[in-house]
Amino acid sequence: MRQFLGILVCLVAFAPTLQAAELKGRLAQGGLVFGLAAPGSSVRLNDKPVMVAADGRFVIGFGRDAPLEQRLETIAPDGTPQVQLLQLEDRTFKIERVDGLPPKTVTPPPEYYDRRKRETAMVRKARGEISEQLFWEDGFRLPAEGRISGVYGSQRILNGKPRSPHYGLDVAAPKGTPVLAPASGIVRLAEPDFLLEGGILIIDHGFGVSSTLMHLQSLDVAVGDHVEQGQKVASLGATGRASGPHVDWRINWFDVRVDPALVLEEAADVAGAP
Ligand SMILES: [Zn+2]
CATH class of the missing domain: 2.70.70.10 (Glucose Permease (Domain IIA))
Structure with a gap:
């Protein structure tokens, strides 16, 4: 039982570093999404480093024709990586054809x-x-x-x-x-x-x-x-x-x-x- 409790305590202690980044904004093509990671984390979007403020805030953006699956990786200060696969909303845009x-x-x-x-x-x-x-x-x-x-x-x-x-x-x-x-x-x-x-x-x-x-x-x-x-x-x-x-x-x-x-x-x- 004591051993079990020990494991439980460990899990609880590690829980914050395993938390995925908190995201606000439309996960859509053309979207700008505001994130919050644990302070001191580093963040990568599709393997490219993202600027992160000292308090863990960051922002990411998606283009008009961005692939619908995006990979967001948050690396906690202790080096623990956390990957979030983001599914973007597929938007349709107004297309006007003029011929002749x-x-x-x-x-x-x-x-x-x-x-x-x-x-x-x-x-x-x-x-x-x-x-x-x-x-x-x-x-x-x-x-x-x-x-x-x-x-x-x-x-x-x-x-x-x-x-x-x-x-x-x-x-x-x-x-x-x-x-x-x-x-x-x-x-x-x-x-x-x-x-x-x-x-x-x-x-x-x-x-x-x-x-x-x-x-x-x-x-x-x-x-x-x-x-x-x-x-x-x-x-x-x-x-x-x-x-x-x-x-x-x-x-x-x-x-x-x-x-x-x-x-x-x-x-x-x-x-x-x-
Ligand atoms: Zn214009």
């Missing part, structure tokens, strides 16, 4: 490609600057009041050729409507005139999570500025390649594009997280 279009006759001048290359490099560099502060604790809010005019994941197939999917959540509103920071963070890119994006802002929310706001008429903040959630950061516009005034809001987890609409759903839960 006249072939494209406009060829952009060579300068176009040079400028585009420079701009995408600036975006990549900006998203590579990652704060270790957990700004996303505050949750997220829509960057402007208006009508949702475009959603994440939608794709057009023109003359049988798939175009790249739309990764933003578009909010249409009159030009000049205030554009607010969806969450607190640090401004990493503030450019008034990119070819496609027009006026663009990238806000680093920490741990690889960033917001990109596009087609802005004018910018109120500069690179390095700390912004608070809800602070006016720009005015809405139709700059760059935009069919009308709207703000296109994107959320990245490192180079993974996630769905802002799902992140908004989670916001309420996250606010109540420990």
Whole structure:
């Protein structure tokens, strides 16, 4: 009996280290999921290391076409690994086929490609600057009041050729409507005139999570500025390649594009997280 009790005590003592990470958020393609592991744990998603805060908090994201089975491994401070196989919700996205279009006759001048290359490099560099502060604790809010005019994941197939999917959540509103920071963070890119994006802002929310706001008429903040959630950061516009005034809001987890609409759903839960 004493031996039995001894085993029982051991099991109880080890129980916390065997606990799987606690997860909050939609386990879905395009989802951003907030996790909590035992303090001092390390976390790997599909064998890639994930940033973990000292208190065990972390965040992971899944792309539009992410494989439905994901492997999350939590390694406790004593080295005990715990594997969770995550099953993602398979989402269907709006696909629009347009056939019989006249072939494209406009060829952009060579300068176009040079400028585009420079701009995408600036975006990549900006998203590579990652704060270790957990700004996303505050949750997220829509960057402007208006009508949702475009959603994440939608794709057009023109003359049988798939175009790249739309990764933003578009909010249409009159030009000049205030554009607010969806969450607190640090401004990493503030450019008034990119070819496609027009006026663009990238806000680093920490741990690889960033917001990109596009087609802005004018910018109120500069690179390095700390912004608070809800602070006016720009005015809405139709700059760059935009069919009308709207703000296109994107959320990245490192180079993974996630769905802002799902992140908004989670916001309420996250606010109540420990
Ligand atoms: Zn858009």
